[in-house]
Amino acid sequence: MPAASEYLSDLSSYLNASPSSFHAAHSAGLRLLEAGFARLEESEQWPVAAGKYFVIRDGALIAWVKQADAGPLTGFHIVGAHTDSPTFTLKPRPSSGRAGWLQAGVEIYGGPLLNSWLDRELILAGRIVTRDGVEHLVRTGPLLRFAQLAIHLDRAANDGLVLDRQQHMNPVWGLGDPGHADLLTVVLEEAGLKPADVGGFDVVIADSQQPQRFGAGGAFLAAGRLDNLVSVHAGLHALIGGSSADGAQRPIAVVAAFDHEEVGSASRSGASGPFLEDVLLRISAGTGAGLEERMRAMASSVCISADAAHAVHPNYPERHDPANRPVPNGGPVLKINANQRYATDAPGASLWAGLCQRTSVPYQEFVSNNAIPCGSTIGPLTATRLGIRTLDVGIPILSMHSAREMCGVEDPYRLARVLGEFFHGGPGDSPSSGTMH
Numbered sequence: 001m002p003a004a005s006e007y008l009s010d011l012s013s014y015l016n017a018s019p020s021s022f023h024a025a026h027s028a029g030l031r032l033l034e035a036g037f038a039r040l041e042e043s044e045q046w047p048v049a050a051g052k053y054f055v056i057r058d059g060a061l062i063a064w065v066k067q068a069d070a071g072p073l074t075g076f077h078i079v080g081a082h083t084d085s086p087t088f089t090l091k092p093r094p095s096s097g098r099a100g101w102l103q104a105g106v107e108i109y110g111g112p113l114l115n116s117w118l119d120r121e122l123i124l125a126g127r128i129v130t131r132d133g134v135e136h137l138v139r140t141g142p143l144l145r146f147a148q149l150a151i152h153l154d155r156a157a158n159d160g161l162v163l164d165r166q167q168h169m170n171p172v173w174g175l176g177d178p179g180h181a182d183l184l185t186v187v188l189e190e191a192g193l194k195p196a197d198v199g200g201f202d203v204v205i206a207d208s209q210q211p212q213r214f215g216a217g218g219a220f221l222a223a224g225r226l227d228n229l230v231s232v233h234a235g236l237h238a239l240i241g242g243s244s245a246d247g248a249q250r251p252i253a254v255v256a257a258f259d260h261e262e263v264g265s266a267s268r269s270g271a272s273g274p275f276l277e278d279v280l281l282r283i284s285a286g287t288g289a290g291l292e293e294r295m296r297a298m299a300s301s302v303c304i305s306a307d308a309a310h311a312v313h314p315n316y317p318e319r320h321d322p323a324n325r326p327v328p329n330g331g332p333v334l335k336i337n338a339n340q341r342y343a344t345d346a347p348g349a350s351l352w353a354g355l356c357q358r359t360s361v362p363y364q365e366f367v368s369n370n371a372i373p374c375g376s377t378i379g380p381l382t383a384t385r386l387g388i389r390t391l392d393v394g395i396p397i398l399s400m401h402s403a404r405e406m407c408g409v410e411d412p413y414r415l416a417r418v419l420g421e422f423f424h425g426g427p428g429d430s431p432s433s434g435t436m437h
């Protein structure tokens with residue numbers, strides 16, 4: 001395991017390499033290849049041998065380590081996370097413009113804090129599929145900006161900024177006649193493609209600014225997409241980094257990084273879709289498990305759903321529960337919600353406490369203020385779909401869904417260490433299956 005500062009610079013390079021969900025899955029795949037994992041295609045026969053594997057479905061990735069002694073009754077330890085972040089996607093016919101400006105037509109993706117995207121230099125990134133069916137990852141340099149109206153022309157701006165989602169969210173990217181300029185051509189040029197080649201595209205906006213440490217003693221990290229690439233990165237790090245030292249039989253370690261969490265997860269690469277179930281079924285089949293054995297293996301399986309958590313905001317402490325107020329660098333957060341917006345229950349909490357204790361990692365708890373509706377994440381979705389014991393965790397951040405979020409520099413590495421223990425640690429980390437004493 002690297003030092004915390006080394007971990008942080010590795011995290012920053014993953015954030016930089018992952019401006020879109022497609023890039024996040026692809027750059028995760030590159031890391032896995034480098035670590036000796038083999039990429040499998042869903043349309044091909046999968047090996048039954050033990051080994052390290054991954055599969056990419058659009059902007060989602062699932063990777064796993066099957067130990068040599070894995071059999072039909074071996075359960076799964078799964079870390080779930082998501083690759084997407086709130087942003088804007090290019091509309092079809094994205095080239096527009098008024099008053100001598102070239103602008104881009106964009107659709108809002110998920111729930112971004114719109115104001116946080118103003119007055120930043122932004123890139124375009126995503127995938128282009130050419131008419132021959134080949135997928136190309138593309139990424140531009142700084143190209144666009146949602147320019148805010150000067151205060152002289154809107155004296156009430158500081159009384160409560162109102163941004164119309166259609167009228168005001170049209171970034172500028174040049175000057176000229178929109179009838180004679182094509183934004184897509186600019187994107188294609190970077191990839192050496194021609195407009196006539198293009199069959200379709202999924203392209204999003206991302207901030208061009210690099211991640212940066214700041215604060216007293218460099219205590220904080222600011223970056224886009226901390227929600228939720230910090231968790232994807234931690235899961236990968238845990239999966240790649242460790243190996244079982246004690247020789248005890250371990251569950252099959254799985255990282256599932258889904259797309260489309262920010263828009264409800266209902267897609268073929270989202271957590272409400274069949275991707276994880278498909279992969280687990282195929283791994284099970286490879287161990288020779290019949291239905292009875294598979295159900296027994298699932299009953300001993302556990303999922304840790306890792307996603308960003310809310311740190312207490314010093315200007316709005318009343319929005320939080322008075323007793324449960326996570327702070328940056330206080331350790332990763334166990335998320336609890338009676339209404340099952342988070343899947344954590346007492347056996348899951350007990351498992352988490354044990355993992356943190358064995359890795360000497362402090363942890364905190366988040367629960368909503370009753371007057372404020374709770375957010376949700378993929379944990380309850382995978383729990384509902386698969387019936388696997390699930391707990392929701394994550395690192396505490398401020399400015400969630402801003403173009404530039406912030407976290408403490410200690411917490412990402414701590415999360416990775418706890419997840420590593422979950423994958424590779426000693427026996428005794430399966431929660432009780434409800435046995436009462």
Ligand SMILES: [Zn+2]
Nearest residue numbers: 227228307308
């Ligand atoms: Zn998230």
